[in-house]
Amino acid sequence: MGWVADEVVELTSELIRLDTTNDADTVAAGRERVAAEYVAAKLAEVGYTPTYVESGAPGKGNVVVRLEGADPGRGALLVHGHLDVVPADAAEWAVHPFSGEVRDGFVWGRGALDMKGAVAMALACARRFKRDGVVPPRDLIFAFVADEEAGGFAGARWLVDNRPDLFEGATESIGEVGGFSFTVADRARAYLVQTAEKGAMWLRIKVTGTAGHGSMVHDDNPIATLAAAVARLQRHRFPVVLTDPVRDFLAGVAEITGVPFDPDDPDAAVARLGNLSRMIGAALRDTANVTVFEAGYKANVVPSVARATVDGRMLPGREAAFEAELASVLGPAVEREWDSLPPVATTFDGHLVDAMAAAIATEDPGAHVLPYMLSAGTDAKSFSRMGIRHFGFMPLRLPAGLDFTALFHGVDERVPVDGLEFGVRVLDRFLRIC
Structure with missing residues (x-):
């Protein structure tokens, strides 16, 4: 798998250098076109015939390709990622946010984690499969879309409403945010798979x-x-609701650590999660x-x-x-x-979950795979309108001390080089057995 691992860092860096900032300006043209054209060229280079679509507004570029699988009777798997990023102020960063610089073992820049690194992994796998003549077990639909950072209304939502033919036969999907590692205790790693989002x-x-x-x-x-109204809202705390994915995640952590989890006091269990507590804590209650x-x-x-x-x-x-x-x-x-966009949820079971666990175990023996709920949102909200079951799974092995959640939409966003290389190897294995 050397070819696919070697390429993913270069693709990530090049994608970051393309400024696809989405400032949610509904009047100005979108900036995703430059990245969509880049992705389309990379796919065409190995033999695909990409479909390029501008969705909802000029410049909102999207690229979709389909790789036929061995069993056309099975539902297709949609692999999706967004090309836009949130704004970044260069004056606040240690490196320019659109440099894509590789330094100190990381690829730096806006979108490194959210989500051009994951887009690069999907693109590298799509290229390798086509170049090497790999026939996956089912059809794979690779979609690289616009406007997720503004809710996807001029991206995935528009495509679902206006070009459902691009996703014909898709029954399941993978995308952000999941598959990343969390070092629980004594260097034991858990990989979190998103099964729900608020x-x-x-x-x-x-x-x-x-x-x-x-x-x-x-x-x-x-x-x-x-x-005064805003101050009341800031002081207000919505009630704790322990949903199934959060309960299962906290119970899984308790099993790994040996520290009991009290379902009547989930806040105490969340407080023991270190940097991850912000994300998991926000999944215990509504927020405003x-x-x-x-x-x-x-x-x-x-x-x-x-x-x-x-x-x-x-x-x-x-x-x-x-x-x-x-x-x-x-x-x-x-x-x-x-x-508004609705919550999305599915169960943590089935062949796809087994394939995720098997692919991770091959690269990281002894790893644990746990479900969780994302406190933010993804394009799963749009694709779920077609009845597509979604999992957040773009694998990434992270250093134990990295404050992963703080880098999303944060200053000095970066992704570890070896984490990307690990992730693309896992994704490659997963797509061969999905």
């Missing part, structure tokens, strides 16, 4: 009041009213964080309106309760409108 609600809230001179007495100041606050235009004017944006994430089955709780906390003076 729903998302991007809430736009507004308070209107009476505009006037800043020197007067104002009992109807919309900034003060909205600030204010991310934008906008009001005012002059020092001596009380404005007539104040606005804010809230990033809300809710557990499966909590959609209606979450909406009602938000309304209660914010209060009747706060107007609300939103876009």
Whole structure:
């Protein structure tokens, strides 16, 4: 597997150097086209005939290819990854975020983890299979898509609604975020497979009041009213709900470590997870964080309106309760409108799960494979509309001390070179037995 492992680092670096920042500007053209054209060229080079589609907006480039498998009667496996990345301020980074620099055993840059490294792994496997004439056990559909960082409305969601033919026959899928390692205790590694993810609600809230001179007495100041509502939301804690994937994950960690897990006190178990506690802890309850606050235009004017944006994430089955709780906390003076995407969940069983465990065990004997729930969201929300069962599985072996979760959308995002090489070897093995 030397060829596929050698190529993945180069592909990751080259993809990072292509600035595909998605700032969620619905007016400007998308930036994904340059990466989509790069991927299409790499696929065509080994004999594929890629389908290039711009979805929903100019520049929102997507590339899809299908590799026929040995059993056309089996449902196809969709392997998907997104080409866009969140913004990065170069002044905050140790290296330029779009340099793709390889240094100190890492590939650095925006998207190294989220998710151009994983895209590179999928691309390397697709290229190798075609070049070597590998026939997988079932059809493989490789999809490299746009706009995931803005909810996928002009990416996977658009493709599902307008080009379902590209995914015909797909019954299962793999993508972000899962397959990464977590060193539990005494160097024992667990690999986390995502079987569920929280729903998302991007809430736009507004308070209107009476505009006037800043020197007067104002009992109807919309900034003060909205600030008070935001402060209530910040203090509020949604109830703990122990879902099956979180329960199974915490029970699995308890079995590995020998430290009992008390289902009546999951917060205590999460607190023992070190850097991973932020991600797993956020899967214990709904969350709602204010991310934008906008009001005012002059020092001596009380404005007539104040606005804010809230990033809300809710557990499966909590959609209606979450909406009602938000309304209660914010209060009747706060107007609300939103876009939302539903939670997604499946069970941790079946041939695909067995194939994941077998592929990891070949490269890392003695490793444990556990399910978990992602606190964020992925394009699985869009593909699930077609009845496609999703698993977060893009394998990656991580150093024990690396704060993996802090690097997602963070400064100095980077991925270990040996982790990428490990991951592409596992993915290659997995796709041969899936």
